[in-house]
Amino acid sequence: MEKFNLEDYITVPGESVAKRIIYSDQNTLAFILNIAPGKSLPDHTHFDSTVLLQVMSGQANLIVDDKSFELQEQDLTKIDGPEKMSIDNTGSENLVLYVTISPLPAAEKYAKNADF
DSSP, rough: OOOOOGGGGGOOOOOOOOEEEEEEESSSEEEEEETTTTOOOEEEOOTOEEEEEEEEESSSEEEEEEEEEEEEEEEEEETTTTTTTEEEOSSSOHHHHHHHEEEESSSGGGGGGGEE
């Protein structure tokens, strides 16, 4: 058993996005995405993995396969791997997302902290 405090992974992005890994093994990747106001996570897919994305704080516009969805605090979405997605912070404060991806993508870069 492991216990994590999600507050430890919430940060103000230095540029646009700060990704902080909470947990990673071959089956699951869990992390917090911190997105600055007016900034975006660009279009991408997750190959053969399923993504669960929960809005912890803030407001967002999620685009999945060219369809737009407004998200707010406590919304949870499931995105299948081949679906192309992007997300825009539409609020005036940092957007904080709790994300899980399963199974873990093959490329090691996905399981590392990142600032971009």
